[in-house]
Amino acid sequence: MYHDLLIPTDGSDGTRQALVHGLAIARRFDATVHALSVLPEGPYGSLESDESAAEAERDAERALERVETDAERDGLESATAIRRGAPHEEILAYAEENGIDMIVMGTHGRTGIDRALVGSVTERIVREASVPVVTVRVSDDLRIGDAADAEAIALEGLEARGYDDATTVDDPHRTSGSWIVPVETREGRIQVHVDAASGDVRLARLDG
Template identity: 65%
Template sequence: MYQDVLIPTDGSDGTRQSISHGLTIADRFDATVHALSIVPEGPLGTLQNDAAVPAAHRAVERIETEAAGEGVETVTAVEQGVPHEEILEYAEENDIDIIVMGTQGRTGLDRVLVGSVTERVVRMADVPVVTVRLTDEIRIDDAAEAEGIARKALTADEPGTDADGVTLLEEPHRTSASWIVPFETESGTVHVHVDALSGDARIARRPE
């Protein structure tokens, strides 16, 4: 029924549940997930800044990592423009069968933008759109706390590893309600994903 599932993401909290739902659908139908992030421009002004493009790439990377863990094939893309227009254009050009989106971000501008984009996509899309509402509360909201959890996870995963001795490659960043904490260890580069809702940690090793 579904061969290509599109999951638009901006890295906000509101996309966490939609990622989970989208991957479940893709796994059920042995479909390919398309992770799409838009660096917005439009009536509300140009929102691009020095951090916007890297954040967009981290957002799709998050889905790619989650999909790999589930054995789901993934295509990633980062575009620039009016978000709902770019999503609809991507869906048409890539023969998307279903779109899975969050209904809102958590606060302020994020809440307005995510809700507005989803509303337009639902109204204008030629394919089914599944909307997912964020209901859980963020518990891990501090980068230092996320780093501490990640270091403990590394110690548990690699007995004998000095948790304080591994090198933090860059400051932890949060996207889609998950902290990504990158380390350099003796065995190579490791990204530890810490769920900001539950505090659970999962280790993703980067291929050399």
């Protein structure tokens, strides 16, 4: 039913939560995951220095790399793109040009004006898109604020991946929007990243 699924992303908590839901849908239908990051220009943009513009592009690239990594982990094909322009226009144009069957979006972006902007963009996509749009409501609070909870989620995620002998070797620590949980397994040491907003688990490093 759904062959190509689009997830607009900026790497924020909101779009990471949308990614979790989008990947679940993609796994169900073995769909190709498209990730699009739009750098706002025109009435949606702001006067930025060259330095801040370069930082925004690096953020976009990192957000797309995250989607590629998670899609590959789930055995899904992926395609990524960065565009510049009015976000809702670029998202709708990409969807039409690439035969997108469904769009999955968060309702919030980063903070301040960006939060209002992303909410407005999502609303316009819902109104104007010719394909189904799944919106993921984002809580203002981090779901995982405690190290013990992060450790439990990390071990549970590893067990689901067949690492039933994993034990923690150091206390979990926060970095940006994730918890890092160092563990030891029969195959060596693994660093587990637990997304503090969504609870998503991924293996960040495996040492033999």
